[in-house]
Amino acid sequence: NAGVTQTPKFQVLKTGQSMTLQCAQDMNHNSMYWYRQDPGMGLRLIYYSASEGTTDKGEVPNGYNVSRLNKREFSLRLESAAPSQTSVYFCASSEVWTGPYGYTFGSGTRLTVV
Amino acid sequence: DAKTTQPNSMESNEEEPVHLPCNHSTISGTDYIHWYRQLPSQGPEYVIHGLTSNVNNRMASLAIAEDRKSSTLILHRATLRDAAVYYCILRDVSGGSNYKLTFGKGTLLTVNP
Numbered sequence: 001n002a003g004v005t006q007t008p009k010f011q012v013l014k015t016g017q018s019m020t021l022q023c024a025q026d027m028n029h030n031s032m033y034w035y036r037q038d039p040g041m042g043l044r045l046i047y048y049s050a051s052e053g054t055t056d057k058g059e060v061p062n063g064y065n066v067s068r069l070n071k072r073e074f075s076l077r078l079e080s081a082a083p084s085q086t087s088v089y090f091c092a093s094s095e096v097w098t099g100p101y102g103y104t105f106g107s108g109t110r111l112t113v114v
Numbered sequence: 115d116a117k118t119t120q121p122n123s124m125e126s127n128e129e130e131p132v133h134l135p136c137n138h139s140t141i142s143g144t145d146y147i148h149w150y151r152q153l154p155s156q157g158p159e160y161v162i163h164g165l166t167s168n169v170n171n172r173m174a175s176l177a178i179a180e181d182r183k184s185s186t187l188i189l190h191r192a193t194l195r196d197a198a199v200y201y202c203i204l205r206d207v208s209g210g211s212n213y214k215l216t217f218g219k220g221t222l223l224t225v226n227p
Contacts, residue, residue, distance in 0.1 A: 004157075033215075042218050042219050045215075045216070058214065059216075090157045092157075098207050100146040100148075100205065102150075102160030102163065103150075103158070103160060104160065105159065107156060108155075108156070108157050
Protein backbone atom coordinates (compact mmCIF):
# COMPACT_ATOMS: atom_id res chain seq x y z
CA ASN A 1 0.00 0.00 0.00
CA ALA A 2 1.18 3.50 -0.81
CA GLY A 3 2.08 5.58 2.18
CA VAL A 4 4.72 6.70 4.65
CA THR A 5 7.14 4.15 6.05
CA GLN A 6 9.09 4.76 9.24
CA THR A 7 11.98 2.72 10.62
CA PRO A 8 12.60 1.51 13.23
CA LYS A 9 9.25 1.01 14.94
CA PHE A 10 10.78 0.75 18.42
CA GLN A 11 14.13 1.86 19.85
CA VAL A 12 15.73 2.11 23.27
CA LEU A 13 18.74 4.38 23.62
CA LYS A 14 21.05 5.25 26.45
CA THR A 15 21.53 8.89 27.33
CA GLY A 16 24.16 10.41 25.05
CA GLN A 17 23.79 7.88 22.24
CA SER A 18 22.91 9.01 18.76
CA MET A 19 20.51 7.59 16.21
CA THR A 20 18.72 8.39 12.99
CA LEU A 21 15.03 7.85 12.38
CA GLN A 22 14.25 7.06 8.77
CA CYS A 23 11.16 8.06 6.80
CA ALA A 24 10.23 7.37 3.20
CA GLN A 25 7.09 8.15 1.19
CA ASP A 26 6.05 6.74 -2.17
CA MET A 27 3.28 9.18 -3.08
CA ASN A 28 5.52 11.68 -4.92
CA HIS A 29 4.73 14.28 -2.26
CA ASN A 30 6.80 17.45 -2.16
CA SER A 31 6.58 18.25 1.56
CA MET A 32 7.59 16.15 4.55
CA TYR A 33 7.39 16.65 8.30
CA TRP A 34 8.59 15.27 11.61
CA TYR A 35 6.36 15.44 14.69
CA ARG A 36 6.72 14.15 18.22
CA GLN A 37 3.91 13.11 20.54
CA ASP A 38 4.32 12.88 24.29
CA PRO A 39 1.82 10.95 26.45
CA GLY A 40 -1.57 12.65 26.61
CA MET A 41 -0.43 15.45 24.32
CA GLY A 42 -1.10 16.52 20.80
CA LEU A 43 1.58 16.31 18.13
CA ARG A 44 4.27 18.99 17.97
CA LEU A 45 6.18 19.83 14.81
CA ILE A 46 9.96 19.33 15.06
CA TYR A 47 11.18 20.08 11.53
CA TYR A 48 9.69 20.20 8.09
CA SER A 49 10.83 20.19 4.49
CA ALA A 50 8.57 22.20 2.21
CA SER A 51 10.31 20.83 -0.88
CA GLU A 52 13.35 18.80 -1.82
CA GLY A 53 16.48 20.69 -0.84
CA THR A 54 14.87 22.79 1.89
CA THR A 55 14.38 22.23 5.60
CA ASP A 56 13.13 24.49 8.36
CA LYS A 57 12.55 24.45 12.10
CA GLY A 58 9.19 23.75 13.63
CA GLU A 59 7.93 24.25 17.14
CA VAL A 60 10.44 22.07 19.05
CA PRO A 61 13.69 21.71 17.01
CA ASN A 62 16.27 21.73 19.82
CA GLY A 63 18.29 18.53 20.03
CA TYR A 64 17.40 17.37 16.52
CA ASN A 65 18.75 17.65 12.99
CA VAL A 66 17.13 16.61 9.73
CA SER A 67 18.19 15.70 6.21
CA ARG A 68 16.00 15.70 3.12
CA LEU A 69 17.97 13.05 1.29
CA ASN A 70 15.85 13.16 -1.86
CA LYS A 71 12.19 13.68 -2.70
CA ARG A 72 11.20 10.40 -1.06
CA GLU A 73 13.26 10.39 2.14
CA PHE A 74 13.44 12.65 5.18
CA SER A 75 15.52 11.57 8.19
CA LEU A 76 15.59 12.83 11.76
CA ARG A 77 18.80 12.60 13.78
CA LEU A 78 19.31 12.76 17.52
CA GLU A 79 23.00 13.57 18.08
CA SER A 80 23.06 13.06 21.85
CA ALA A 81 19.84 11.55 23.14
CA ALA A 82 18.32 12.80 26.39
CA PRO A 83 15.50 11.32 28.50
CA SER A 84 13.34 14.33 27.54
CA GLN A 85 13.40 13.00 23.98
CA THR A 86 11.48 9.89 24.99
CA SER A 87 8.44 10.13 22.77
CA VAL A 88 6.62 8.73 19.77
CA TYR A 89 7.91 10.22 16.53
CA PHE A 90 5.71 10.54 13.47
CA CYS A 91 6.76 11.37 9.95
CA ALA A 92 4.21 12.80 7.53
CA SER A 93 4.03 14.02 3.97
CA SER A 94 1.75 16.21 1.89
CA GLU A 95 1.44 17.06 -1.77
CA VAL A 96 2.63 20.63 -1.32
CA TRP A 97 3.54 22.97 1.55
CA THR A 98 0.54 25.24 1.22
CA GLY A 99 -2.85 24.34 -0.13
CA PRO A 100 -5.64 22.45 1.60
CA TYR A 101 -4.13 19.02 1.04
CA GLY A 102 -4.27 16.41 3.75
CA TYR A 103 -1.19 14.95 5.39
CA THR A 104 -0.39 11.25 5.33
CA PHE A 105 1.28 9.98 8.49
CA GLY A 106 3.47 6.99 9.19
CA SER A 107 2.78 4.57 12.00
CA GLY A 108 5.41 6.05 14.29
CA THR A 109 8.70 5.25 16.02
CA ARG A 110 8.47 4.67 19.75
CA LEU A 111 11.72 5.92 21.29
CA THR A 112 12.76 5.46 24.91
CA VAL A 113 15.90 7.15 26.24
CA VAL A 114 17.15 5.73 29.53
CA ASP B 115 -3.16 32.47 15.81
CA ALA B 116 -6.66 31.14 15.24
CA LYS B 117 -7.32 28.29 17.64
CA THR B 118 -9.95 25.59 17.99
CA THR B 119 -11.88 24.42 21.04
CA GLN B 120 -13.13 20.85 21.32
CA PRO B 121 -14.64 18.85 24.17
CA ASN B 122 -12.10 16.64 25.88
CA SER B 123 -14.21 13.51 25.47
CA MET B 124 -17.48 12.19 24.08
CA GLU B 125 -19.30 8.88 24.17
CA SER B 126 -21.48 7.24 21.58
CA ASN B 127 -23.22 3.95 21.03
CA GLU B 128 -22.42 1.67 18.15
CA GLU B 129 -24.47 2.24 14.99
CA GLU B 130 -25.69 5.64 16.17
CA PRO B 131 -24.67 8.97 14.60
CA VAL B 132 -21.96 11.00 16.29
CA HIS B 133 -21.64 14.78 16.12
CA LEU B 134 -18.22 16.08 17.15
CA PRO B 135 -18.23 19.87 17.67
CA CYS B 136 -15.41 22.34 17.13
CA ASN B 137 -15.40 26.06 17.86
CA HIS B 138 -13.08 28.41 15.99
CA SER B 139 -14.38 31.90 16.61
CA THR B 140 -11.22 33.67 15.34
CA ILE B 141 -11.06 31.83 12.01
CA SER B 142 -9.74 33.87 9.08
CA GLY B 143 -10.98 33.86 5.51
CA THR B 144 -8.11 31.69 4.27
CA ASP B 145 -8.29 29.08 7.06
CA TYR B 146 -9.43 25.66 5.95
CA ILE B 147 -11.01 23.44 8.61
CA HIS B 148 -9.29 20.07 8.77
CA TRP B 149 -10.24 16.99 10.77
CA TYR B 150 -7.88 14.17 11.58
CA ARG B 151 -8.29 11.17 13.84
CA GLN B 152 -5.79 9.03 15.66
CA LEU B 153 -6.61 5.44 16.51
CA PRO B 154 -4.81 3.86 19.48
CA SER B 155 -1.11 3.28 18.81
CA GLN B 156 -1.34 4.64 15.26
CA GLY B 157 -0.42 7.81 13.43
CA PRO B 158 -3.06 10.45 12.70
CA GLU B 159 -5.31 9.83 9.74
CA TYR B 160 -6.81 12.51 7.52
CA VAL B 161 -10.62 12.52 7.70
CA ILE B 162 -12.01 15.54 5.86
CA HIS B 163 -11.53 19.25 5.23
CA GLY B 164 -13.63 22.19 4.08
CA LEU B 165 -13.67 25.96 3.69
CA THR B 166 -17.25 27.25 3.62
CA SER B 167 -19.59 24.59 2.28
CA ASN B 168 -20.56 21.30 3.89
CA VAL B 169 -18.47 18.38 2.68
CA ASN B 170 -19.08 14.64 2.47
CA ASN B 171 -16.73 11.76 1.86
CA ARG B 172 -16.73 8.05 2.50
CA MET B 173 -15.56 8.49 6.09
CA ALA B 174 -17.63 11.39 7.39
CA SER B 175 -19.46 14.65 6.77
CA LEU B 176 -18.34 18.12 7.76
CA ALA B 177 -20.97 20.71 8.57
CA ILE B 178 -19.68 24.30 8.68
CA ALA B 179 -21.68 27.09 10.29
CA GLU B 180 -22.68 29.96 8.06
CA ASP B 181 -20.41 32.37 9.98
CA ARG B 182 -17.63 29.72 9.95
CA LYS B 183 -17.07 30.14 13.67
CA SER B 184 -17.90 26.53 14.38
CA SER B 185 -18.06 23.20 12.61
CA THR B 186 -19.25 19.67 13.30
CA LEU B 187 -17.77 16.39 12.18
CA ILE B 188 -20.53 13.85 11.63
CA LEU B 189 -19.98 10.10 11.71
CA HIS B 190 -23.23 8.71 10.36
CA ARG B 191 -23.08 5.29 12.01
CA ALA B 192 -20.39 4.86 14.63
CA THR B 193 -18.56 1.56 14.78
CA LEU B 194 -16.12 0.30 17.39
CA ARG B 195 -13.34 1.07 14.90
CA ASP B 196 -14.24 4.77 15.10
CA ALA B 197 -13.03 4.98 18.71
CA ALA B 198 -10.16 7.47 18.45
CA VAL B 199 -8.96 10.97 19.25
CA TYR B 200 -10.44 13.45 16.76
CA TYR B 201 -8.55 16.65 16.01
CA CYS B 202 -10.10 19.79 14.53
CA ILE B 203 -7.36 21.97 13.01
CA LEU B 204 -7.33 25.26 11.14
CA ARG B 205 -4.87 25.53 8.28
CA ASP B 206 -4.15 28.80 6.49
CA VAL B 207 -3.56 27.93 2.85
CA SER B 208 -2.28 31.41 2.03
CA GLY B 209 0.87 30.62 4.00
CA GLY B 210 -0.12 32.80 6.93
CA SER B 211 0.40 32.11 10.60
CA ASN B 212 -1.67 28.90 10.62
CA TYR B 213 -0.07 27.26 7.57
CA LYS B 214 1.54 24.59 9.71
CA LEU B 215 -0.70 21.73 10.80
CA THR B 216 -0.88 22.30 14.56
CA PHE B 217 -2.50 19.62 16.71
CA GLY B 218 -4.31 20.34 19.97
CA LYS B 219 -5.46 17.66 22.40
CA GLY B 220 -8.56 16.75 20.41
CA THR B 221 -11.70 14.89 21.49
CA LEU B 222 -11.44 11.32 22.71
CA LEU B 223 -14.41 9.44 21.26
CA THR B 224 -15.50 6.29 23.06
CA VAL B 225 -17.90 3.99 21.21
CA ASN B 226 -19.95 1.62 23.34
CA PRO B 227 -21.09 -1.73 21.91
